[in-house]
Amino acid sequence: MGSKSQEQKPKLKHKKGLWSPEEDQRLRSYIVKHGHGCWSTVPINAGLQRNGKSCRLRWINYLRPGLKRGLFSSHEEDTIIALHRQLGNKWSQISQHLPGRTDNEIKNHWHSYLKKKVLKENASSTPPETTPHRKIQQYCSSSSITDHYSSPSPDKPTLIPASHFRQNSLPPSTADQWDPQSYSNRHHQEINGPSPALPKLMFAEWLSLDSFAATSAAPLVGCSNTKGFAGGSADFGPDVSGLFVGDNNNGLFHGYPLFQQGTSGGQNSMTATVSDGSASDVFSSQFSFDDQSSAADANNYQFVEFCSEFQLNGNDVMYI
DNA sequence: AATATCATCAACCGCGAACAC
DNA sequence: GGTGTTCGCGGTTGATGATAT
Numbered sequence: 001m002g003s004k005s006q007e008q009k010p011k012l013k014h015k016k017g018l019w020s021p022e023e024d025q026r027l028r029s030y031i032v033k034h035g036h037g038c039w040s041t042v043p044i045n046a047g048l049q050r051n052g053k054s055c056r057l058r059w060i061n062y063l064r065p066g067l068k069r070g071l072f073s074s075h076e077e078d079t080i081i082a083l084h085r086q087l088g089n090k091w092s093q094i095s096q097h098l099p100g101r102t103d104n105e106i107k108n109h110w111h112s113y114l115k116k117k118v119l120k121e122n123a124s125s126t127p128p129e130t131t132p133h134r135k136i137q138q139y140c141s142s143s144s145i146t147d148h149y150s151s152p153s154p155d156k157p158t159l160i161p162a163s164h165f166r167q168n169s170l171p172p173s174t175a176d177q178w179d180p181q182s183y184s185n186r187h188h189q190e191i192n193g194p195s196p197a198l199p200k201l202m203f204a205e206w207l208s209l210d211s212f213a214a215t216s217a218a219p220l221v222g223c224s225n226t227k228g229f230a231g232g233s234a235d236f237g238p239d240v241s242g243l244f245v246g247d248n249n250n251g252l253f254h255g256y257p258l259f260q261q262g263t264s265g266g267q268n269s270m271t272a273t274v275s276d277g278s279a280s281d282v283f284s285s286q287f288s289f290d291d292q293s294s295a296a297d298a299n300n301y302q303f304v305e306f307c308s309e310f311q312l313n314g315n316d317v318m319y320i
Numbered sequence: 321a322a323t324a325t326c327a328t329c330a331a332c333c334g335c336g337a338a339c340a341c
Numbered sequence: 342g343g344t345g346t347t348c349g350c351g352g353t354t355g356a357t358g359a360t361a362t
Contacts, residue, residue, distance in 0.1 A: 018330070018356085040347065056348080057331065092350060107351075108329050 015049040019058055023048055027055055028063050061102045068100030072109055080106055081118060 019027075030046035036059065039052035048055065061067075072080075076098055083094045091103035091110075098106065 016332075038347080052347080053333095053349095054331075060349095061330075089351065103350075104330075111352095112328055 013049065014043075014051045014054070016054070019062075023050070024058070024063055027058060031059060031063075057104075061104045066100055067102065069105075072101075076101070077109075077114060077117075080110065080114060084110065084114075084118075 026046050026048055027042070030042065034045070036042055036056070039056045042048075042052055042055045043050045046055070050058075079097060080094060083097060087093050089107075091107045095101050095103040095106050
């Protein structure tokens with residue numbers, strides 16, 4: 001933010017329109033390697049003829065790992081409707097309550113279907129449909145993660161734990177699969193298969209404090225039996241302790257570090273040694289973070305934003 | 321089979337807020 | 342405090358596929 005504009009540099013002709021797989025690959029590779037940092041420099045450094053804005057949008061709405069994509073479950077729709085009732089067109093805020101969904105996706109779904117549904121409901125006293133037209137079969141046959149969470153009432157949407165992210169979604173990797181027209185739609189179907197595995201690449205923005213506010217650590221750990229999650233402990237030295245919740249599948253530990261309020265104690269860097277309960281430590285890494293004790297949520301847990309690349313295990317990396 | 325209409329969704333545009341200088 | 346730049350958000354558009362006639 002605020003750095004000198006490179007986007008304004010003389011007459012770079014920026015490409016518009018749909019993204020090709022090659023462009024996607026370039027952008028993804030670059031961000032995975034370097035993080036996005038200043039968006040205006042991303043296309044330059046990544047060798048893309050796009051503007052930073054376009055790159056940001058593409059990343060957020062399409063390439064970002066952890067996106068759920070696919071069809072909305074009836075529960076998600078209820079959540080959107082309830083939140084829209086409270087917040088109006090605050091799509092960004094609404095999307096924070098639906099991990100894996102983007103504001104654009106929610107907005108589109110609202111305009112294409114939910115708005116009409118709500119109007120219809122308001123116009124008639126008949127009970128609302130629970131699922132949309134031709135989508136109903138697919139909703140029922142796919143075991144949506146949100147089915148595991150019941151909403152107490154439409155006015156009190158259930159917040160879905162951030163732990164429920166699907167595996168990284170990737171568009172076709174080869175050029176011969178590229179069809180500018182059907183790429184997107186086909187991609188939708190391809191990536192929507194059931195995958196309980198956590199993404200290997202994690203970004204802090206997936207984990208809003210909001211989500212944690214409604215889901216204490218215990219329920220997250222409680223997912224371990226069915227979702228491949230396991231709790232672990234994090235040892236941050238004599239003064240700091242934390243709970244580490246993650247996926248212990250295949251011996252890899254993908255973690256979401258949660259720290260009790262105040263445990264960071266003003267420290268801004270430390271060496272983390274994380275174990276999964278077995279005799280040997282899973283990984284050890286030096287990292288730094290901001291003291292966020294003031295931002296701790298009602299359950300006294302907070303997500304610590306790592307300020308540096310966080311090597312979890314070999315290829316598994318967390319970025320901020 | 322051909323055409324028209326509708327539904328969907330990726331992407332663009334413009335604006336305001338935040339930030340740096 | 343003023344100005345310029347970047348970011349993020351919400352509204353809108355345009356392309357495409359699906360469905361109806």
